[in-house]
Amino acid sequence: MKQRLTIQEIQQLWLDYQSGDMEALATLMQAFYADLYNWGLRFVPEGETVRDCLQDVFLALWQKHGHMAVVQDVPAYLFKTVKHRLLQEYRRKSFTQVMSLTDEQYTVHVEFSADLRQIEEEHQVYRLRRLEQLMNQLPERQREIIYLRFYQNLEFDQIAEIMQIGKQPVYNLLHRALKNMRDYTLGTFSWLLVAMGPCTTLFQELGKKA
Template sequence: MGNSKLLNNGLHTSSKPEDEVLLHSPQNPMATLPDADVWNRFRSGDEASFIYIYNEHFQALYQYGCQFTCIQELVEDAIQDLFVELRQKRKKITIKTSIRFYLFKSLKRKLIKLLEKRRKDLPYSPQPEYAAFEVTFSIEQRLIESQMHIEQRQKLAESIKKLTPRQREAIYYFYYENMSYAEIQKLMDFTHIQATRNLMYRAISELKKHLLVVIPAFIFN
């Protein structure tokens, strides 16, 4: 289900057709605003800000949700619930970092609850556990820049699979979503930021051990 279809499925808006064109346009003035300003507009009841937040983050949320489960409907339902809840509680919600970080943390919490409920209802369900975190992330731009051969990309994919689930999750946040160590710490519920750094160090060291001979070192910098 695409983001526009999901938006219209229970998340009706009052925007006009001509407004929709602007909202999807790179010329949208909100694209130049800091997250705090966009969020404040949203909290004040600005519908255009709500639609902008949805369209801006839907694809990333969907890809992120698919790291936890292959059940697409479950991911879509969780995203739908998340935005319905945002609209209902907009005046009570504040963000301390970025909008995407807040959405990721909220979606992760919802998905874990849904998956736990599903496993209780269907104890013999073959669906993957949360801990698997089957990362399908890519460092596409860096791979393109390095002009990696097909066998090198395959080697990278194989090496990522050898990482622990937590290492793959941290790598996803750091390389794919460009999150800071502080944000990763909160998303992964570490008590101290040093634990995040240690996890990233072990993950990158493991990848280097397998890949440095075939992949340029700058990928890991």
């Protein structure tokens, strides 16, 4: 598995990009492409549309590389920018529901892709599918925060920037989301406790008492 860039490497690449290094931007694009693509599918479940939006985002970044403001958290900035571009595209194409960055009614669908699961046991597949069902019963904003925290392993300040809410509301929203998931399981989530992939910490969190 390809090793992720360190925070220092990401920041240096961003500085190089701002200085006009096209290769640095391409490296950032390659490093974040899979995560941003999977993130995009949660809003617009059309792969071609997501790919086009990602291309638009990185093209726009290059065009304004000499005028970019200082970005303290590059991953959070990229997630937020892609989200904004996708919601613009969602409205432009007149999908079934008009959305905005502050609208809590957008759709975030959770599905664990096979390449991330990489599991063989049929009962483990069933458990993850059950977890998907539990997560997709959550309200949209709670579903989004679960995905960002446990699937993308983002910090609370990063999540706050992406969702454009304060840090304390992030804590509150995550607490409600976890409580709802525990309630949905009716106290029988012990059979869900398997350690695999990006779901491990979520399973552990669900195993705690509220």
